[in-house]
Structures are given as structure tokens and as C-alpha cells.
Amino acid sequence: MQATTLAGNSGPHNTRPLFYSLLQLTLLLALFTGKPHNAQAQDPTLPPTNLGLANVFDGIAGKPGFLYQGYAQLFQTRAIYDQNGHKAPTDLKINSLVTLHQFIYLSKIKVGSGNLGFTTIIPVAQVSASSTTGNAPSTNPKAWGDIITGTAIQWSDKKLFGKPFSHRTELDISWPVGAYTKSYAINPSAHLYSFGLYHAFTLQLNKQFSISARNQFNYNTHIIGTKARPGAFYNGNYSVDYALLPSLRIEAAAYFLGQLQQDSYDGHSDYYATQYGINNTRERVLGYGPGLAYFFPGGGLMEVKGFFETAVKNRPAGFRSTVRVAIPLSK
Structure with missing residues (x-):
């Protein structure tokens, strides 16, 4: 969020290719990743995941029927951090705007006293890369x-504990059907399951x-x-919220x-x-910030948040602004 020349000759004392390897992680921050021509010369990045997309009332799904949720995340790079959590000496910036379109169907079919549900998420991204001291990585213009x-x-x-409690368990599969061309350093597709x-x-x-x-565990296949x-x-994702008005809540939100x-x-x-010489390839990031949630008559929701990132390893860090809209499609 990467070209053949960048992927080659990446020894432990050659730090410039490592910075570009870290650069691959920027699209992950926006739920996308890029992959190099020669994957074995750089450690692979994690595939897309949910970083602060949904917080307030995340465990509540509403009545059975169809629901649409739309998300938009704008990520702005502040710095890139290495395996030891140190800031890398590069001015490379990758800014991205990602929108996701989620369609949910909650059925009346009972499974273990709960309702069976299904969901599909379609992501779209726009990415820009810039550097004043070197060449910026190429980006695939296709956005799917x-x-x-x-x-x-x-x-x-x-x-x-005698309090209202709603919860959900879900199994998700990410299918490698997005745009991917190995001639580009940054691609919308992670190119794996x-x-x-x-x-x-x-x-x-x-x-x-x-x-x-929301607590999620993820397993990845080979690229x-x-x-x-x-x-x-x-x-x-985590949040604590307080009702300022019956329809307006303020929240303290975070993701890890x-x-x-x-x-x-x-x-x-x-x-x-x-x-x-990359002894630690594991990524880490903590994001935190304030948010507001407004509940519309009829069950709709708009949630607006801003996250600051810290405790970062093996990835870029920055500021992430997020908007979530939920619209019931069934009466």
C-alpha cells in the first residue's frame, strides 16, 4: 500500500529493497496488498482485513432480511516502520481511498438458537504513490x-449478566478474483485465498x-x-460508546x-x-481514536471515526479516517 528491480538483490545490508518490501504493506492498511515480481525476494504481506471498519453496535444485526453496509476509508501515510519498530529513513508516501460494498442477508432459519446469515463484500480502491527522493512504485489502474x-x-x-447481549460468529473467505498484473508493483488483489x-x-x-x-483469526494460503x-x-475492533442523545452516540474506538x-x-x-536477514516478518499495528454514530429513523446507521496508528512493526503507519453507513433493505 512495489518492480522486478526492487525485488532483486535484497540482502541484509541492502536496506533500500527492504523499505520497498515494507511499502508493500500500505495497501493492506486500506484492505488491499501489492505483490512483487519475484515473491521469494521479499517477505509477503498480509491479505486484506477489517481495521476499524465497524465498531459501535457491531454485534447487532437487526431483523431478518436484507441489509446494505457501505464503508469508505482514507489512509494517509505518516511513516514506514521496520521489523524492530524503528522509523525507516524514506519519504515514500502511499495514500489510498478504499470503498467496500457489503450485502447481508439474515434469514429466519435457526441454527443453534441463532439466525443463519450470509454476506458478500465487494472492495474498490484508488491509490497514489509519491516520493521526492526516488521513483514511486507503479500502481495497477484497475480498482477491483x-x-x-x-x-x-x-x-x-x-x-x-442480565444485560442485553447480541453476538455473531462468521466464517469469511477471500477469493483471489481482483485485478492483478505482475508488471505492477501495487495490485488490488492479494492473489491468494x-x-x-x-x-x-x-x-x-x-x-x-x-x-x-470483534475478534478475528485469519489463515492464508500461498500466493x-x-x-x-x-x-x-x-x-x-473495540469500542465503548455513550448516548449523547437517543439517536447520537460518541465512541472511543480502537483496532489491533x-x-x-x-x-x-x-x-x-x-x-x-x-x-x-529479516529475522522478524510479523506485522503489528494499534489504531485508536474518537467516533460518532447517528441512528436514523427506520434502523439506518452512520458511523464516522478517525484513527491514529502506533506500536507499528513491518508496515506503514498513518491516519485512517473511516465512514460506515448501514441501510436496511427489508421492511
């Missing part, structure tokens, strides 16, 4: 990302306060046509991403350490 489909069980209007299993909940403490969280595989990782396994090549998790 990898489609995500999911199957969920939603439990609504339950109780926890990714599987994510998450649990989201909302606990309403009283009429003013509620707590919401298609290569032996490189990004490691498994965790990501989570932590890679659990080292990236591997041909099944070897020490490959990038022995070959290129």
Missing part, C-alpha cells in the same frame, strides 16, 4: 479487489453505555504461482493487528531470516 463471502450465525436479544473466523458482540450496559468488540505464504494473524506466525517460503518459516 478480492471479493469476500461469509456465512454467519447471529444471536440477537440475548442476555449476559484467505480464511477468517470472527466473533463480534455488543453488550448494552444501560441506555447510555454499550461495549462492542498463487509462488511458494510464499503470509503467516496467520489476529485482528480486532498482530501477526501470529512468521511468513514462510516453501514451508520454511526461517527463510527470510537466513536468506535476507
Whole structure:
């Protein structure tokens, strides 16, 4: 969020290619990733995931029927950080605007006392790259990302500690059908299959306060046509909100991403350490910031947030502004 010349000759004392390897991670911040020509010369980046897209009332799905949710995230790079969490000496900037279109169907079919649901997410991205001291990486002008489909069980209007509690478990699959051309350094498609299993909940403490969280674990396959595989990782969204008015809530929101396994090549998790001196390929980032949520008559929702990123390793860091809109399509 990368060209053949950048992917070659990437030894432990040659830091410039490493910075471009870190640069690959910028599209991930906007739910997309780029891949190099020669994947074995750079450690692979993590595939798309949910970083602060949904926070307030995330565990609540509403009545059975169809629902549309639209998301927009603008990411602006502040700096790029290496495997030790140190700022890399580069002025490279990658700014991206990503929109996602999610279509949800919550059925009346009961599974384990919950409602069976299905979802499809279609991502679209616009990316710009700039550098005043060197060449910026090339970007694929096609904007379609990898489609995500999911199957969920939603439990609504339950109780926890005597308080209203709604929660959901969902299995998502990311399909490598987005735009990908290896001649471009940055592509909308991650070019691999990714599987994510998450649990989201909302606990309403009283009429003013509620707590919401989403905890997700992700497993990735090899990048298609290569032996490189990004490691498994965790990501989570968290929020505490307070009702200023019956229809308006203020929130303190956060997200965290932590890679659990080292990236591997041909099944070897020490490959990038022995070959290129990258002893730690695991990514990490913490984002936090304020938000507002407005509830429309009829069940619609608009959520606006701004996140500042810190505690970063092996990826760029910056500011992420996010807008989420939920519109029920069934009466």
C-alpha cells in the first residue's frame, strides 16, 4: 500500500529493497496488498482485513432480511516502520481511498438458537504513490479487489449478566478474483485465498453505555504461482460508546493487528531470516481514536471515526479516517 528491480538483490545490508518490501504493506492498511515480481525476494504481506471498519453496535444485526453496509476509508501515510519498530529513513508516501460494498442477508432459519446469515463484500480502491527522493512504485489502474463471502450465525436479544447481549460468529473467505498484473508493483488483489473466523458482540450496559468488540483469526494460503505464504494473524475492533442523545452516540474506538506466525517460503518459516536477514516478518499495528454514530429513523446507521496508528512493526503507519453507513433493505 512495489518492480522486478526492487525485488532483486535484497540482502541484509541492502536496506533500500527492504523499505520497498515494507511499502508493500500500505495497501493492506486500506484492505488491499501489492505483490512483487519475484515473491521469494521479499517477505509477503498480509491479505486484506477489517481495521476499524465497524465498531459501535457491531454485534447487532437487526431483523431478518436484507441489509446494505457501505464503508469508505482514507489512509494517509505518516511513516514506514521496520521489523524492530524503528522509523525507516524514506519519504515514500502511499495514500489510498478504499470503498467496500457489503450485502447481508439474515434469514429466519435457526441454527443453534441463532439466525443463519450470509454476506458478500465487494472492495474498490484508488491509490497514489509519491516520493521526492526516488521513483514511486507503479500502481495497477484497475480498482477491483478480492471479493469476500461469509456465512454467519447471529444471536440477537440475548442476555449476559442480565444485560442485553447480541453476538455473531462468521466464517469469511477471500477469493483471489481482483485485478492483478505482475508488471505492477501495487495490485488490488492479494492473489491468494484467505480464511477468517470472527466473533463480534455488543453488550448494552444501560441506555447510555454499550461495549462492542470483534475478534478475528485469519489463515492464508500461498500466493498463487509462488511458494510464499503470509503467516496467520489476529485482528480486532473495540469500542465503548455513550448516548449523547437517543439517536447520537460518541465512541472511543480502537483496532489491533498482530501477526501470529512468521511468513514462510516453501514451508520454511526461517527463510527470510537466513536468506535476507529479516529475522522478524510479523506485522503489528494499534489504531485508536474518537467516533460518532447517528441512528436514523427506520434502523439506518452512520458511523464516522478517525484513527491514529502506533506500536507499528513491518508496515506503514498513518491516519485512517473511516465512514460506515448501514441501510436496511427489508421492511
